[in-house]
Amino acid sequence: MKRSKDTFKLNYQYRIVPNKQQSVQLNEWLYKLCRIHNLMLEERFNWWDCNRSPVNACSILVTHLPELKEQPSYYSQKRATHWSRESHHHLYDGVHSQVIQEAIKRVEDTFNRFLKGDFKRRRSGKPRFKSVKRYRTFSFPQIKADCLTVITNPHKRKNGEARRDIADINLPKIGQVKVIYHRSIPSGFTIKAALISRKADGWYITLTLEDKSVPSLTSPEIEATEDNSIGIDVGLEKFWTSQV
Structure with a gap:
């Protein structure tokens, strides 16, 4: 569970x-996205190899310094006029555009963690090219809130208990897919995104649910007085100074 500013x-x-x-179709999408992932990563590695040498590492009188190339970014790689769209257009046919953009965004996040690190400046290892067997997930960053259809199962079990509800989800460019609806979505939550994963025992979908009705928590304003204030004296056992 994750809580943002005013939502759960x-x-x-x-x-x-x-x-x-x-x-x-799902396996074909994973194959194409894997190829796109490797193409985007190759372009970033080519830029890194040509621009990573610092100026003070070699003599400019002996070694020729090539012109610096513009660093590939998420926006430059997702443009329709990109070189890979022209020479590898077969990789983009049939795949949802937002799914491709999200795959390119994953490449950028991985490469930035390798160069700059995360918010704590901890750098990850060098990104690797992926094979088709290792590329198992893709995501829809936006999906309709009413994409999930749930129907109450009219049949009963032998012991009289109600059977699991029948559910289908409408995925863009894929169609209606049967869902093993083992637990219901809490009331007040809406579907915002979906992640498709291929595992050893089949396909899975992870739905991101959001509830905007959660009130924001504000700390009460308390005025400090003698009655509600406590003073603590820690004490000092050792004191050390030095002079330069």
Whole structure:
């Protein structure tokens, strides 16, 4: 569970059962996204190899310094006029545009953690090119709130208990996919994004749920007085000074 400024966010994972045609399409998307991932990473490595040498590492009188190239960014790599769109247009056909943009964003985040580190300045290892077997996830950063359809199962179990509800989710360019709806979405939460994962036992979807009705927490203003204030004297055992 994650709480932003005025909202709560939850991640619920369900198993999905795509049909044979949808399974082929999902595997084809993973193959194309893996190729796009490697192409975007290759372009960034080419820039890094040509621009990582500092000026004071070699003599400018002996070694020729090439012209600096512009660093590839998320916005430059996702443009439709990018070189990879022209020479590798078959990788972009049939795949949702936002899914491709999210895959490129993952490359940028991984490469930035390698160069600059995270918010604590901790750098990760050098990004690696991925094979098709190691590329297992893709995400829809935006998805309609009413994409999930849940129908109450009219049948009962032998012991009289109600069976699990029947659910389908409408994924862009994929269609209606059956969902093993083992737990219901809490009231007040809406679906914001979806992550598709291929695992050893099948396909799974992780839904990002958001609730904007959660009130913001504000700390009460308390005026310090003699009645509600406490003074603590820690004491001093050792005191050390030095003169320069």
